[in-house]
Every structure is written in C-alpha cells, then in structure tokens.
Amino acid sequence: MKRPSFTSIMALLALLISIANTFNQTGHAQGVPQASTGSAFTYQGRLDNNGAPANGAYDFEFALFNDATAGSQVGSTISLSNVSVVNGVFTVQLDFGNLFWQQQTHLEVRVRSSGAGSFTTLTPRQPVTAAPVASALPGVFTNQSNQFVGVGRNTKITGNEVFGINADFGVSGNSYGGMYVNTVSGNGRPFYGYATGGVPRAWTTFNQADSAWELHAITRRLLQVRENSIAQPSDANGLVKxxxxxxxxxxxxxxxxxxxxxxxxxxxxxxxxxxxxxxxxxxxxxxxxxxxxxxxxxxxxxxxxxxxxxxxxxxxxxxxxxxxxxxxxxxxxxxx
Structure with missing residues (x-):
C-alpha cells in the first residue's frame, strides 16, 4: 500500500483559562478554592491528503522547538494513536507542561496512517502564539534574562531585586500598599522563607495560636512579636526575658x-x-x-x-x- 503524502496543514491553537476570585471589602477571600486549570490545551488542525481533506484514523507526533526551522526541541514528544480525522479536521489535547514561559516556541507535527510505516513531518512548524490569558494580567512585567518580575513597574530598585511591587495610589500617610498571603484554613500559618542552595535557612510565619509573628532559623524559633510585646524562647539570648x-x-x-x-x-x-x-x-x-x-x-x-x-x-x-x-x-x- 502506497504511503499517503501530506502536503498542507492549517492549525488553530486555543488556550482558554478562566480565573474567578471574589473578595470582600476587608480583603478576605470568599467562596471555595477553584480547581487547578492544569497545563493542557486543545489543538485543532486541518489535514489534507494530496490536496483533498483527509478522512480516517491517523497517528500523530507533536514536538515543540525554539526555532521555526532549526533550533532545539523543547520538552518531550507527545505521541497520539488512532486519532479520528473527519473532512480534514482533527482535535487533540496536548500537555507539554509549563514550557511557554518567556520563550517563543514552534509546534512540529508528524503524521502517518494509523500503524502504517514511518511518520511524515509536516511543514512549516506552527508558532505557538500568546494565549488570551496573557491580557488578563495587566501591569505584570517579566524579564527572564534579567531575572526580574514586577507588578506595576518594570525596573529594579536595586540590582539584587528579583520581585517588586509598585502601589501607584494614595498620597496620605495612611494609604497602604502590599499583599496578603491567605490560607484556606483559619489555622493555617502563612510564611515567607529564605533558603540557600535549596536548603531552608530562615522564615517568618504567623502563629494563629499565639496571635504572633515569629522568626525562625534552621530548627528553632528565635523571636516572637505579639500585640504588646517582643518575646524569645526562655533559653535564648538577646532580649530582656x-x-x-x-x-x-x-x-x-x-x-x-x-x-x-x-x-x-x-x-x-x-x-x-x-x-x-x-x-x-x-x-x-x-x-x-x-x-x-x-x-x-x-x-x-x-x-x-x-x-x-x-x-x-x-x-x-x-x-x-x-x-x-x-x-x-x-x-x-x-x-x-
């Protein structure tokens, strides 16, 4: 049986992400946590066989590259068998993980009749364009080469800064600007940690039981800040006990x-x-x-x-x- 030749492909990539969060005036999150959207997306393409829409079962391979014609493959290859093609149209679910961060990728498609012979690589590779979700994050700036993420600003305050927020509102001394870390459980302990070489070294956390902020280092608590006092463990040095x-x-x-x-x-x-x-x-x-x-x-x-x-x-x-x-x-x- 003669292996079919494939001469053209038209692809449409659609990634739909919906994020819904409701907050009341005091800043506490309302409702139940939403399920994760994951990293899979729907790919719909058109496959022609000798200039006519293809029909039947086909095997596909999908791979990402960092260049339209040469370059290197990014991530692993996805193989799908017995994909139904009707009047030239096929729809598949692809999940390469989070490989689209701050880089242009191109999708290469390879195809064959189901179980028959080797794969034919279709050309050209299809550019993976920006998803609609990108426009849902106004004011967020990322610069991977400079290792900086900014909210409301696109420059570092110091050369060592990797994440920064600019609160562009309010001129009085009582205007706040910042963010909350909210835990689903009322007994949760939101924390901000520090690590070197992948090893936790120190962190601050809120202790719900004592209504206090705490500073920890390695395996012990060093400092506790309560509403009306600053405290330490009874065997620690540094403060009046x-x-x-x-x-x-x-x-x-x-x-x-x-x-x-x-x-x-x-x-x-x-x-x-x-x-x-x-x-x-x-x-x-x-x-x-x-x-x-x-x-x-x-x-x-x-x-x-x-x-x-x-x-x-x-x-x-x-x-x-x-x-x-x-x-x-x-x-x-x-x-x-």
Missing part, C-alpha cells in the same frame, strides 16, 4: 508592674515573703538558672537592692540603706 517592679515588704509584698517576654503563653510573676531569709521571693515562672539578673532600688535617695537565686524559677531579694540597714520599699529586677 522578664522585668518586675515590686514592693519588697515583710507585711505586704506586692507586684506593682511586670512583664514576661518569653514566647508561648507567658507565666505570671508572683511574690511572697520568705521569713527564714527575711527577704521577698519573686517567682518568674520559668527557668532562670542560666539567666543573668540585675536589681535596683527605686528611690530618689541612695539605696541598694540585691537578689540571689532561691529556686530554678525564683530570686530572694532585699532592699538596704547605705548604712546596711534593711528596709521595705520598691525594687526593680530584670532577667536577661
């Missing part, structure tokens, strides 16, 4: 003011009078054995305050006059 202003009194020891800046749920600071030591005992509620502390007397007149470890979480503190006489009064103690 706790502070207290207390009335050190044998009759009515009292906490005047205090804070605990360790992450998680900070314990309360408690005070009592220890009769055996004739000192007020201040319990900070976390391990302070490896921590430094300072103590000072709150007074316009020269006074002294000293503290010594009592337990793993508490200090025994006293206040003195300069002549060494112990007295009641306010003291300030800081734990580092």
């Amino acid at each position: 706790a502070g207290v202003v207390a009335t050190c009194s044998s009759t009515s020891p009292t906490i005047v003011n205090s804070f605990v800046a360790i992450d998680g749920s900070p314990p309360p600071i408690l005070i009592s009078w220890d009769t055996s030591s004739n000192a007020c005992e201040i319990d900070f509620g976390f391990n302070i054995v490896q921590r430094y502390h300072t103590a000072a007397a709150n007074s316009l007149n020269p006074r002294l305050a000293v503290c010594l470890a009592a337990t793993s979480t508490s200090l025994l503190c006293k206040r003195f006059r300069l002549d060494g006489t112990q007295e009641n009064g306010n003291i300030t103690v800081l734990i580092y």
